[in-house]
Amino acid sequence: MSSAIMSEDSIQTPARAKRWHILVFLLPAFVIYSAVMILPLVETLRLSLFNTVDGQSTFVGFANFQVLFGQERWAADFWRALKNNFIFFAIHMLVQNPLGIALAAMLSIPKLRLATFYRTAIFLPTLLSFVIVGFIWKLILSPIWGITPFFMDLVGLKAFFAPWLGRPGSALIAVSLISVWQNIGIPMMLIYAALLNIPDEVIEAAECDGVTGWSQFWKIKLPLVLPAIGMVSILTFVGNFNAFDLIYTVQGALAGPDGSTDILGTLLYRTFFGFQLQLGDRSMGATIATVMFLIILAGVSLYLFGIQRRVRRYQF
Amino acid sequence: MSKARMSPLRSSFVHLALAGYTAVALFPVLLTIVNSFKDRNAIFRTPLAPPTANTFSLVGYETVLKQGDFVGYFQNSLIVTVISIFFVLLFGAMAAFALSEYRFRGNTMMGLYLAIGIMIPIRLGTVAILQGMVAAGLVNTLTALILVYTAQGLPLAIFILSEFMRTVSDDLKNAGRIDGLSEYAIFFRLVLPLIKPAMATVAVFTMIPIWNDLWFPLILAPGEATKTVTLGSQVFIGQFVTNWNAVLAALSLAIFPVLILYVIFSRQLIRGITAGAVK
Numbered sequence: 001m002s003s004a005i006m007s008e009d010s011i012q013t014p015a016r017a018k019r020w021h022i023l024v025f026l027l028p029a030f031v032i033y034s035a036v037m038i039l040p041l042v043e044t045l046r047l048s049l050f051n052t053v054d055g056q057s058t059f060v061g062f063a064n065f066q067v068l069f070g071q072e073r074w075a076a077d078f079w080r081a082l083k084n085n086f087i088f089f090a091i092h093m094l095v096q097n098p099l100g101i102a103l104a105a106m107l108s109i110p111k112l113r114l115a116t117f118y119r120t121a122i123f124l125p126t127l128l129s130f131v132i133v134g135f136i137w138k139l140i141l142s143p144i145w146g147i148t149p150f151f152m153d154l155v156g157l158k159a160f161f162a163p164w165l166g167r168p169g170s171a172l173i174a175v176s177l178i179s180v181w182q183n184i185g186i187p188m189m190l191i192y193a194a195l196l197n198i199p200d201e202v203i204e205a206a207e208c209d210g211v212t213g214w215s216q217f218w219k220i221k222l223p224l225v226l227p228a229i230g231m232v233s234i235l236t237f238v239g240n241f242n243a244f245d246l247i248y249t250v251q252g253a254l255a256g257p258d259g260s261t262d263i264l265g266t267l268l269y270r271t272f273f274g275f276q277l278q279l280g281d282r283s284m285g286a287t288i289a290t291v292m293f294l295i296i297l298a299g300v301s302l303y304l305f306g307i308q309r310r311v312r313r314y315q316f
Numbered sequence: 317m318s319k320a321r322m323s324p325l326r327s328s329f330v331h332l333a334l335a336g337y338t339a340v341a342l343f344p345v346l347l348t349i350v351n352s353f354k355d356r357n358a359i360f361r362t363p364l365a366p367p368t369a370n371t372f373s374l375v376g377y378e379t380v381l382k383q384g385d386f387v388g389y390f391q392n393s394l395i396v397t398v399i400s401i402f403f404v405l406l407f408g409a410m411a412a413f414a415l416s417e418y419r420f421r422g423n424t425m426m427g428l429y430l431a432i433g434i435m436i437p438i439r440l441g442t443v444a445i446l447q448g449m450v451a452a453g454l455v456n457t458l459t460a461l462i463l464v465y466t467a468q469g470l471p472l473a474i475f476i477l478s479e480f481m482r483t484v485s486d487d488l489k490n491a492g493r494i495d496g497l498s499e500y501a502i503f504f505r506l507v508l509p510l511i512k513p514a515m516a517t518v519a520v521f522t523m524i525p526i527w528n529d530l531w532f533p534l535i536l537a538p539g540e541a542t543k544t545v546t547l548g549s550q551v552f553i554g555q556f557v558t559n560w561n562a563v564l565a566a567l568s569l570a571i572f573p574v575l576i577l578y579v580i581f582s583r584q585l586i587r588g589i590t591a592g593a594v595k
Contacts, residue, residue: 021499025414026426029407029470036467037433040441040448047443103337106330114331120582121338124345127578129528131550132570135563136344145560147347147363181340193590213326234435242437245530249550265439272443273535286443293440300435 045293047286064287074284078291080259081267084172088263089240091176092183097232099180100187101225105217107188108195119192126185134249137178141165165250168260175261179246183239187232194228195221227308234303241296244269264292345571352376352564359560376565380552383562385540386569389548396458396544397526400465404522405515407466408473413503415474416481417489427478433471438464439531449536456539464532469522476521480514481507517588520581527574545570 051060068074103122107115125133140147141164149161164174198221206212206220244265247255253275255262270278272285350366351359358371365371380386415427438445445464446455454460484507492502508515533547543551549570556562578585 019418019420022414022418022420024500025410025503028403029411029430029474030426032403032407032463033430033433033467033470036445036448036463037438037441038429040444041436041438043444043447044441099337103334106334109330112327112330114334118334118338119586120578122341123582123586124575124578125341127524127528127574128345128571129530129546131528131530131546131553132567135553135567136348139560139563140344140347145360145363150363181344189586189589196590238435238437242439244439245528248530248534268442269531282443282447289440289443293436296436296440 041293044286044289047283048290051283064283065291068284068287068291077259077262077267078288081262081264084261085241085263087172088176088179088243089237091173092180092236092240093233095177096180096184097187097229097236100184100232101191101222101229103184103188104192104195105221107192119189122188123185125182128182130182130245131249133178133182134246137181138165138250141174166257168258171251171257172261175247175250178250179243182246183236186235190232191225191228194225198224230303230307234300234307237299237303238296241265241292241299264288264295268292345575348564349568349571352561352568356561359564373561374565376559376561376563377569379556379559379562380565380569383556384548384552384566385543386545386548386552386566388541389543389545390573392458392542393527393544393546396461396465397523399462400469400526401519401522403462403466404469404473405519408470408518409477409508409511409515410503411470412474412477412481413507416478430471430474433468434475438468442531442535446535454536456537456542458537458542460536461532461542461544464536465522465526465529469518469526472521473518476518477511477514480511484510516584520585520588 048064049059049061050057051064052058053060068078106112107119109115139145143149143161143163149158152158152161162170164170202220202224203216206216211219242265243263247261247263247266248269251257251261253266253270255266268285268288269275271281271288274280347363351363353367353373354371355373355375358365358367358373362371367373411430415423415430449455449460454463488506489502492506497505528546529544530546530550533542533544534550537543538547549566552566553563556566
């Protein structure tokens with residue numbers, strides 16, 4: 001790399017010799033980024049092909065993956081975590097992003113009073129840590145405190161209250177919705193920004209043609225912000241398949257009840273770091289991290305090469 | 317400019333919807349803060365009422381300050397966040413300058429290489445990061461966290477800053493060169509002051525995930541002396557789970573700094589997001 005950096009630029013500066021300053025400018029970022037991020041990532045991918053045999057680290061090919069996908073002790077946990085992770089993602093896509101778009105559409109109405117206040121307030125949860133958010137909702141949903149049953153009583157739905165976080169059937173949905181509550185600020189802001197970028201002329205032309213209100217939103221604005229929606233979707237995807245903190249805080253490392261909220265992040269933590277009686281397993285941890293890497297890479301590639309290039313962009 | 321006016325009915329529906337969601341967003345936070353100032357009975361009997369002279373109590377805060385080293389946790393979080401942001405901004409701006417200012421072979425490749433980290437989370441390398449930190453003797457030090465967060469913040473910082481650096485006028489830089497300024501002086505004295513707004517945006521984007529992270533403190537620096545606020549409150553609340561006063565007070569203590577900073581900087585933050593995030 002360094003020889004490339006110092007190579008002569010024949011067009012701009014024919015007279016100057018080696019341009020050391022380029023190297024100096026690039027080096028600190030390059031070294032830290034490579035040493036702490038890229039090399040460990042590569043090393044983790046490499047470790048997934050090794051395992052300890054007779055106390056020695058040995059190359060085992062794809063045996064770790066076979067164990068993870070097929071062996072009874074691992075496979076059940078892994079496939080459940082993967083399935084839960086997809087449900088987690090689906091709930092974000094179905095609830096968080098449409099709701100975010102709706103909020104952004106309302107906020108971007110011109111001359112709306114209090115818009116700044118709404119915007120600032122709705123974005124607040126996004127800044128809080130998962131730990132704070134997780135515990136707050138744990139308290140609010142707790143049957144001991146009784147805040148939720150009290151509010152459900154006001155609308156006559158008290159009979160439907162249940163300790164959702166404690167039931168295997170509803171815990172994953174409850175945790176996903178907590179995460180939606182926290183992260184909704186991101187789609188809202190990005191789509192709000194995209195809506196503001198639509199030039200007035202376009203909107204005025206639509207109004208001259210009698211396209212207003214709902215049909216204006218569906219036919220004019222939504223197609224124009226599709227690139228932003230694509231970006232929000234991929235950010236959601238990467239964030240969800242890398243999630244850990246919220247579930248660890250709300251349901252603990254075992255992602256209870258009965259593993260019903262276990263996703264890849266919590267499975268990676270337990271596997272690699274160990275939990276209670278289970279000892280940490282470096283090779284299997286690396287294997288799970290590699291699977292997560294491949295899933296995220298697949299999603300990002302699909303976005304970059306499949307979606308982003310095909311979405312029509314309008315230049316104003 | 318003539319806009320189609322909204323009918324009053326539509327307008328009130330929009331306000332109803334937005335105000336409704338605003339309440340959903342704020343209520344849990346306010347509930348926590350309000351109840352942290354009440355005694356135990358009032359928390360359970362009248363959770364929605366503000367503290368009165370009779371129910372006001374700071375017993376939760378007393379427990380938190382006595383039992384947990386929250387001052388120390390804050391210090392750790394502050395040190396880690398500030399130093400990481402400093403390195404992200406300095407090294408990020410330097411690299412962004414090199415990439416946007418000079419043409420050299422490998423420029424595009426280097427840009428792409430440095431951009432991988434925008435999409436691929438650094439967490440996936442944790443297994444080897446921990447190994448490396450153990451080998452370097454950096455486990456349970458703040459240095460480990462600073463290194464990780466600097467690496468984590470650099471890709472996006474370089475990406476955003478090089479977009480902004482391209483807008484700095486060439487004439488200005490060339491005038492500097494004619495006046496005999498070195499490339500370093502051009503960067504530090506001409507370019508850096510001009511991209512301050514972009515640096516502020518990057519600083520905020522970098523700060524939030526660092527301050528809130530639980531994963532790396534949990535794995536790299538779980539020792540009592542190096543706990544950050546996020547990990548500290550996580551562990552503390554886990555231990556005091558039945559002491560509602562203490563839990564609510566600990567949560568409020570973790571919320572306050574974020575809340576105060578947000579009230580001060582929310583305009584800049586939102587302007588940063590709406591200006592630079594969508595390309």
